Amino acid sequence: MATNITWHGNITHEERATLIKKNGITLWLTGLSASGKSTIACALETYLLQQGVQAYRLDGDNIRFGLNKDLGFSEKDRNENIRRISEVAKLFADSCTVALTSFISPYRKDRDAARKLHDDAKLPFIEVFVDAPLEVVEKRDPKGLYKKAREGIIKNFTGISDPYEAPLKPEIHLHTDKQTVEECVQVIVKYLQEKKFI
Ligand code: ADP
Numbered sequence: 001m002a003t004n005i006t007w008h009g010n011i012t013h014e015e016r017a018t019l020i021k022k023n024g025i026t027l028w029l030t031g032l033s034a035s036g037k038s039t040i041a042c043a044l045e046t047y048l049l050q051q052g053v054q055a056y057r058l059d060g061d062n063i064r065f066g067l068n069k070d071l072g073f074s075e076k077d078r079n080e081n082i083r084r085i086s087e088v089a090k091l092f093a094d095s096c097t098v099a100l101t102s103f104i105s106p107y108r109k110d111r112d113a114a115r116k117l118h119d120d121a122k123l124p125f126i127e128v129f130v131d132a133p134l135e136v137v138e139k140r141d142p143k144g145l146y147k148k149a150r151e152g153i154i155k156n157f158t159g160i161s162d163p164y165e166a167p168l169k170p171e172i173h174l175h176t177d178k179q180t181v182e183e184c185v186q187v188i189v190k191y192l193q194e195k196k197f198i
Contacts, residue, residue, distance in 0.1 A: 013122070017096050022054055024093035025197050026118055027188065030105045030167060031130030032159045033145055034137040036176040037102035040130060040184045045100055047185055053198050055098040058085060063103075073156045079110055086114035093123040098198070106158045108165040124197060128188065129170035132177045134159050 029037040041057050048055035071077040092099035118125035138146040149157030156162045174184045192198045
């Protein structure tokens with residue numbers, strides 16, 4: 001039986017980070033569908049894990065099909081989708097994990113709310129604008145969604161029939177029409193190293 005247990009209520013984030021020697025942050029990837037958010041988040045997650053950095057990706061698969069499966073694509077539902085993701089990302093960051101979120105998150109006010117949530121908890125929030133012109137992402141169209149949106153089969157499609165409000169001051173601005181996936185990952189890693197987050 002363990003005898004050296006000391007009760008310690010309400011451990012703070014700083015105490016947790018000191019004990020497990022890891023930093024928690026949220027990297028918030030935003031951009032049009034097919035701009036490359038998931039591809040970059042996957043490559044970055046793999047890289048970070050290989051370096052021994054605890055990282056976890058929140059994306060459509062584990063959020064839209066689970067926690068948020070009750071939500072659609074109206075503006076109200078998109079707001080709620082992002083609000084819940086913000087709260088979950090904050091919890092991951094608080095647990096000293098690098099939370100990687102890859103969602104279109106088209107509305108500035110929702111992303112700003114996600115940022116404020118982290119600011120209030122003194123957790124770093126890094127907005128990464130995964131940028132590519134509409135012509136480029138429409139040509140990529142890996143899931144055929146732009147085609148369906150143009151045909152009116154999919155309503156409320158960001159960039160076609162719904163707005164995308166580009167970040168005004170993202171911490172990182174990637175151009176996936178000009179930079180390769182590896183270059184994009186390198187830009188983010190360099191930023192994290194310079195800021196001593198990893
Ligand atoms: P999103 O998550 O933003 O909807 P995806 O990552 O699912 O986008 O799809 C982006 C597509 O664009 C993929 O097929 C990917 O291979 C391709 N692609 C081409 N160049 C890049 C790049 N520089 N960065 C990321 N994806 C790229």
